Amino acid sequence: MQPFHLAFPVKDIAATRAFYTQMLRCEVGREDLRWIDFDFFGHQISAHLDESLEGSCAHNAVDEKAVPSRHFGMVLLWDQWDELLAHLKQEGMIFSIQPYTRFAGEVGEQRTFFIQDPSANFLEFKCFREEQSVFANK
Numbered sequence: 001m002q003p004f005h006l007a008f009p010v011k012d013i014a015a016t017r018a019f020y021t022q023m024l025r026c027e028v029g030r031e032d033l034r035w036i037d038f039d040f041f042g043h044q045i046s047a048h049l050d051e052s053l054e055g056s057c058a059h060n061a062v063d064e065k066a067v068p069s070r071h072f073g074m075v076l077l078w079d080q081w082d083e084l085l086a087h088l089k090q091e092g093m094i095f096s097i098q099p100y101t102r103f104a105g106e107v108g109e110q111r112t113f114f115i116q117d118p119s120a121n122f123l124e125f126k127c128f129r130e131e132q133s134v135f136a137n138k
Helices: 013-023 078-090
Strands: 005-010 027-031 035-040 043-049 059-062 065-068 071-076 097-102 110-116 122-128
Touching: 005 013, 013 027, 013 035, 013 043, 065 097, 071 078, 078 110, 078 122
Parallel strands: 005 043, 071 122
Antiparallel strands: 027 035, 035 043, 059 065, 097 110, 110 122
16 A cells, blocks of 8 residues: 655644654654654654635544544554554543543444644544455444
């Protein structure tokens, strides 16, 4: 499978570099004064400087939580998710949506949490009890 590419706006390249390398342990790829690429779990994400970025985002009610309508993230393996969660807690990460389990005991059982980067971009990290149920319909 080929990696995906995602470009997203940020307010500060240095703060973005620190967050993605320290908190999420991403390697830096190519960079310039106004953008920086990261290896995001094997995929390429590109942070582009946008001084006009306001950071507001609409939210939708999901599981009685305010899920940001604009977000990106990664589906991890169960153990990878546990490892990332432990690392983020150790680093003092504030969660936009605390870690929780959805569809417990059902097809598509998953664990998820949301965080924000320094530019107020929301990221979701999830894992599925059964990897093949990522696209499963109840």
